[in-house]
Amino acid sequence: MAAGRTVSAAIEVVDLTLAYGDLRAVDGVSLEVPEGEFVGILGPNGAGKTTLLEAIEGLRRPDSGSATVLGLPVWPRNAALLPRIGVQLQASAFFERLSAREQLHTFASLYGVPRRAADDWLERVGLVEKADSRVEDLSGGQAQRLSIACALVHDPELVFLDEPTAALDPQARRNLWDLLAGINEAGRTVVLTTHYMDEAEALCDRVAIMDAGRILQFDTPSALIRGLDAPTRILLGDGEVVTTRDPVAEIGRLAAEQRLDGVRVQTGTLEDVFLDLTGREYRA
């Protein structure tokens, strides 16, 4: 956290509602994120995550309620706020046919940052070898890393990432996690949307579970799982699944039956919390 600033809310959303026609994409959401926290907004497709994020970024005018970022109202477009936030949008928002380096240089110039800072970021996201490749020729993971670098090139205090790992293979996803964790370690507040449970669990200090425009719960992953009070699931080697509230007794019984080969024991996961809260099939 930057010195000399009091610890205050990086984001303050009060009773925010935003509708598209009859559809209430965001329905009365209130949210407070302190500075330096890594927050995930978790929800199925169409839950309203992106709309909520865009309302907080100041891209959309709320129908009612308000959003304040770093102590400043986000709507209407606030030029004083923009250099202090970094944004990665869902799609890869790049200038056509520029190389990775030119892309970063362009964004650096938009923020009045020296091009040297942009070159540093190229290194930090591991794209030095791809510096001269056009953005169209980058892999999905490389493009995501470049767009994150573009969001961070001006060293913002608060970073918004909209589904940064969408459409990546598992390996590229893990690589990106390290990068994202590093961003937060530098003291920045990070808000990301995702529909991956494991991602939210691994990265976020707190997770907001969202569905149908509402935030159903907002807490640390472990608190969410504790609150679920879920039964333990025992997965046997032959594919049978035993659900129990007394795992010790159950495992003793299975041991007596000599059925512990390849057994796995699962307590509640964020996914269970999610399914419990939304009461539906996982639709990601």
Add this chain to the structure above:
Amino acid sequence: MRSPFLALSLAIVRGFVRDKASVFFALVFPLMFLVLFGGLFGDQTQSRVEMVQVGEVALLEEMSDGTRSAFDETFDVSRSEDLQAALTEVRKGDADVAIEMRGDTLVAHYTQTDQVKAAVTQGALRAFVDGTNVALSGEPPRFALEVERVEDDSLSTIQFVTPGLLGWAVAMSAAFGAAATLQGWRQSKLLRRLQLAPVSTRTVVGARVTVTLLIALVQMAIFIGLGAAAFDLTLTGSWWMAVPLLVVGTLCFMALGLLAGAITRTTEGAVNAANFMVLPMAFLSGSFFPLDGAPGWLRAFSTLLPLQHLNEGMLDVMVRGEGPGAALVPLVVLAGFAVVVTLIAARLFRWETA
């Protein structure tokens, strides 16, 4: 450190130069038309008449030197001894006329396939025969003919097509550029991304407009350069007024491109919509051929099209020798179009495709 304006302009220029299709349609494609029109229709002078002389033709032998040179300018003479073979050549079109002497009569065999050459042949041969008769009479000719060429108002092909094709080329690349940029940036969410960067809309629009204007001026330089170097294009007095015309024309067609981008959902759709507006307009505005022969209602309709005003203005100042004032009305009309279309496009503008 580059200013945001410079950085954006540079990014757009790079994006343009690296897009082979854009460069082709902005520069190469219109130049192909220029070369085509300039080369195909540029040389309007008649080629010489192919004449087959069968046997001895005394008339041709007795020509004075002056007559001989005039004769050679009109006719390309080959000799033959076989009348039937010569007639076959004429019939097939390999030769234009076969001549033979029957006593004191010069007989010319020709076809009507090429009416101009047929008329030239008849007229020239009659003149030679008459001239020879007069010479043989020993009397000095009483009347003399002197020809003096008058510069006409009608333009040679290259003079006409260069301003029109240039207008079309500029209209096309301005409309396509604006339409494709708006759609492409909207789809990639770059438009949204720029909204969240500390740059004003004015800076973003200014950079895009500046790059399009630069492209228009490059188009103009190449058109005039090639026209002058290869096809004898001659610019008249106030040709430099073509620069403000092109600037306002570019703004006008960028506005049309924005409109095309606003009413469509994909980049392809936007480019098609721009094409749908510009290509028929080019035909109806006389970019490719003059509308002098078109029906009155069509010419009246064409005055509703901005490209027609751009073309007329460019013709007036670039090749018709009109003063700078001739560009004023087109400038005002184009600016009016630009303002109205921009307002409509702004009303229809959406940040997102959905």
